[in-house]
Amino acid sequence: MEIGWESYVLVNGKPCDCDVIADCKAGDAVTLEVQLTNRSKNSVGPLALTVVPYQDFQNGVQNYNLEDAVTFIGSNTFYIDTVKPKENSVCVGALLFLYTGDFYLKIKFQDDSAGRELPLAWFTLPSVHIRALATPLQAGA
Numbered sequence: 001m002e003i004g005w006e007s008y009v010l011v012n013g014k015p016c017d018c019d020v021i022a023d024c025k026a027g028d029a030v031t032l033e034v035q036l037t038n039r040s041k042n043s044v045g046p047l048a049l050t051v052v053p054y055q056d057f058q059n060g061v062q063n064y065n066l067e068d069a070v071t072f073i074g075s076n077t078f079y080i081d082t083v084k085p086k087e088n089s090v091c092v093g094a095l096l097f098l099y100t101g102d103f104y105l106k107i108k109f110q111d112d113s114a115g116r117e118l119p120l121a122w123f124t125l126p127s128v129h130i131r132a133l134a135t136p137l138q139a140g141a
Contacts, residue, residue: 010029013031016130021102036049037088038086043085046079046082053105073093078091085117106130107127
């Protein structure tokens with residue numbers, strides 16, 4: 001089966017891809033929107049889209065143990081029933097970065113009916129790079 005996706009990711013309403021670092025303030029809600037458009041000739045689904053935060057230390061080590069640094073407002077998994085040819089599905093969520101630093105979001109898909117990850121060809125979304133910055137102190141605080 002040939003599957004073609006066109007997709008985009010918005011962070012706080014702004015397009016984000018592997019070449020753009022999205023800035024946010026630590027402690028503020030960050031909205032994440034992923035739109036997928038089915039470019040194949042067949043309907044696909046059910047699917048599960050999961051957002052997995054991690055830190056990349058640029059030395060071959062990636063830290064996925066971020067329970068104390070990143071929290072989702074709601075779930076980090078979105079369930080998509082069926083996407084017909086030429087139609088799209090939009091997943092919208094939010095998360096909080098509790099500390100400053102550089103974080104990445106891996107967005108992965110799996111076939112929800114079988115609980116298995118889809119072939120690598122499905123992983124068309126690059127990791128999203130988000131930089132959580134310190135919130136400036138208010139005058140008189």
